[in-house]
Amino acid sequence: MTVRFDGRVAVVTGAGRGIGRAYANLLASRGAQVVVNDVDAEPAATAAQEIVAAGGAAIADSNDVAVASGAGALVRTAVERFGRLDALINNAGNIRWAGMPDVDEANLATHLAVHLGGSFNTTRAAWPHMVDRGYGRVVMTTSSGVFGLPNNTSYATAKGAIIGLARSLATAGADHGIKVNLIAPGAFTRMAGRGDEPPGMSPDLVAPMAAFLAHEDCPVTGEIYAAGFGRFARMFIAQTEGYVASDPTIEDVAEHWKAINDESGYYVPADLTAWSDFFMRHLNAKD
Numbered sequence: 001m002t003v004r005f006d007g008r009v010a011v012v013t014g015a016g017r018g019i020g021r022a023y024a025n026l027l028a029s030r031g032a033q034v035v036v037n038d039v040d041a042e043p044a045a046t047a048a049q050e051i052v053a054a055g056g057a058a059i060a061d062s063n064d065v066a067v068a069s070g071a072g073a074l075v076r077t078a079v080e081r082f083g084r085l086d087a088l089i090n091n092a093g094n095i096r097w098a099g100m101p102d103v104d105e106a107n108l109a110t111h112l113a114v115h116l117g118g119s120f121n122t123t124r125a126a127w128p129h130m131v132d133r134g135y136g137r138v139v140m141t142t143s144s145g146v147f148g149l150p151n152n153t154s155y156a157t158a159k160g161a162i163i164g165l166a167r168s169l170a171t172a173g174a175d176h177g178i179k180v181n182l183i184a185p186g187a188f189t190r191m192a193g194r195g196d197e198p199p200g201m202s203p204d205l206v207a208p209m210a211a212f213l214a215h216e217d218c219p220v221t222g223e224i225y226a227a228g229f230g231r232f233a234r235m236f237i238a239q240t241e242g243y244v245a246s247d248p249t250i251e252d253v254a255e256h257w258k259a260i261n262d263e264s265g266y267y268v269p270a271d272l273t274a275w276s277d278f279f280m281r282h283l284n285a286k287d
Contacts, residue, residue: 003215005032009082010214011074012036013065013122014092016043019185022203023089023210024048028056030211035078037061037092057082065092066113071121079129087137087214088126090119099151108154115141115158120165127178136178137214140166142224144184144235163224163237170222171271179221181213184235186228200229208232222270238266239275244282 010027014020016038028034028051036051038044041062051058061077063070078085094114098107119140130136143159145152163182170180188201209227212218224235240263243256253260269275 005030008086009033009078009084010087011078012089012091014038016040016047019187019203019206020091021047022207026207026211028058033057033082035059035061037074039064065118065122068121072125075125085126085129088122089139089210089214090122091141092118095155097151099153103153111154111158116161119162130178131176134177138180139210139213140182142182142184167222179218181221182224183210184226205230236268238268241265
């Protein structure tokens, strides 16, 4: 099977360089009409020009998705130029390393504005178009950074918040043909470091996963996938079977700590309702 995007229109944010540029190039090479968005106008224009020179269809856009007006203008550009919007890949991001106690409110605010605010703003602007057509694919960008480092406090916070955003939107989009998934990319980029690209760390090795999540054949919604270095894997939020007590004490928690943390038989809830049914099912158990 050859995966194509003929007739589809995709918006990729943060696409002037690195991972986003790899996404835009791959989508265009498979037939998509692509809006290459980057707040830095020059690399966005260069990326779009290279796609066109290779025989693809692309335009550049330099609106700032961290503000609602910029995200709205980006979506309008896509619809006015290409007549529709099928896929949105929210890739724009930033990182300013800092940890406690040195990290300040400004550091947190800039991460939330770009990562979380940018993803929220663009998706909110695109949503009515997707609902009207009964179809849409949204790819959010989280990160393995959510597992934590001492000095990535704000970055990890923003990337964790995006998981909650995507999971909520996945439930909202289910009745409208809209699927929302997340990618946790790993590659050597300008954000990741300086110097020559190490072997096996090209952004091109991430792009196939993002493209599949943006394709009509994507079979899932609300899921998280790690991609990079030649490996693709599902990441997920799960819950253990746990321990049940009718009148628990602090001592009960301490004594049953092993059972509470036992990972055998863990459960991966699809949404809040599924989690509630699982977590509280003992309340409805028959004697």
